[in-house]
Amino acid sequence: MKNSSGRNILGIILMIIGGLWIIDNFNLFGFLDFPFHHLIFSWHTFFVIVGAVIISNNNKTFWGYLLLGIGLVGWLKHMPFVPFAHFLNFRDLWPLILFGLGLWLILNQKEKSNNSSQEQKCGIGNNNPFTQANTNNFSSSNTSEYPLDYINESASFTSIEKRITTQSFKGGKVAATFGSVLLDFRQAKLAPGEHILDLSVAFGGVELYFAQDWKVIVNVSSVFGGFDDQRYSNFNAATSSASILIIKGSVVFGGGELKN
Numbered sequence: 138m139k140n141s142s143g144r145n146i147l148g149i150i151l152m153i154i155g156g157l158w159i160i161d162n163f164n165l166f167g168f169l170d171f172p173f174h175h176l177i178f179s180w181h182t183f184f185v186i187v188g189a190v191i192i193s194n195n196n197k198t199f200w201g202y203l204l205l206g207i208g209l210v211g212w213l214k215h216m217p218f219v220p221f222a223h224f225l226n227f228r229d230l231w232p233l234i235l236f237g238l239g240l241w242l243i244l245n246q247k248e249k250s251n252n253s254s255q256e257q258k259c260g261i262g263n264n265n266p267f268t269q270a271n272t273n274n275f276s277s278s279n280t281s282e283y284p285l286d287y288i289n290e291s292a293s294f295t296s297i298e299k300r301i302t303t304q305s306f307k308g309g310k311v312a313a314t315f316g317s318v319l320l321d322f323r324q325a326k327l328a329p330g331e332h333i334l335d336l337s338v339a340f341g342g343v344e345l346y347f348a349q350d351w352k353v354i355v356n357v358s359s360v361f362g363g364f365d366d367q368r369y370s371n372f373n374a375a376t377s378s379a380s381i382l383i384i385k386g387s388v389v390f391g392g393g394e395l396k397n
Contacts (some may be wrong), residue, residue: 179213292316308332313341327380336386361387
């Protein structure tokens with residue numbers, strides 16, 4: 138399974154936290170001057186759990202490893218048996234975190250620019266008939282047409298609105314970090330077979346529109362967030378079973394909605 142390694146990480150971390158909690162409750166190692174209680178009920182543990190949940194759903198997400206790393210460094214600071222642990226200062230991590238965030242935004246924007254170049258080669262632009270179509274309930278100045286079979290959308294401190302028009306959609310990735318993504322699939326068709334749309338939402342929002350005859354399976358984990366399915370499905374099991382879209386991923390401090 139693609140996410141087996143991430144789920145193993147989450148399982149191991151939960152076992153460690155549970156084991157430390159048991160040790161603290163029964164004072165099994167009272168002779169050790171170790172702050173088990175402080176270690177368990179701390180912001181570091183919160184970051185570790187949230188990061189592990191994100192990784193368990195998408196083991197390639199930047200934010201999952203960032204939160205997990207912050208939490209683990211905070212843990213190490215309270216470990217008396219870790220050499221040089223007392224030199225670890227959580228405040229010293231913030232410059233490194235900001236540097237890493239800036240680097241990620243630059244690299245992510247570069248990847249997005251490359252994708253835009255590919256779109257231009259495929260005929261997406263101001264002279265393309267797709268962009269001149271009626272945009273229905275979307276702002277024409279912000280909405281663009283996207284006829285490619287795969288999508289890779291990432292919104293960081295911005296918003297994205299696109300109408301997917303391909304007649305053979307095969308899935309892709311959508312990420313929203315301090316931003317929002319709105320995708321309209323109502324003019325698109327799903328290719329035969331099972332296809333995966335991977336979501337990664339952190340402090341942002343995702344809104345997806347599907348036609349009623351699409352068979353969509355939602356498998357999204359939420360941590361201090363929500364993901365609602367507000368569709369009215371009307372698919373024919375005999376004809377739609379060959380085309381299935383599986384939406385998976387994680388929503389952390391954010392929200393997502395499926396609509397018609």
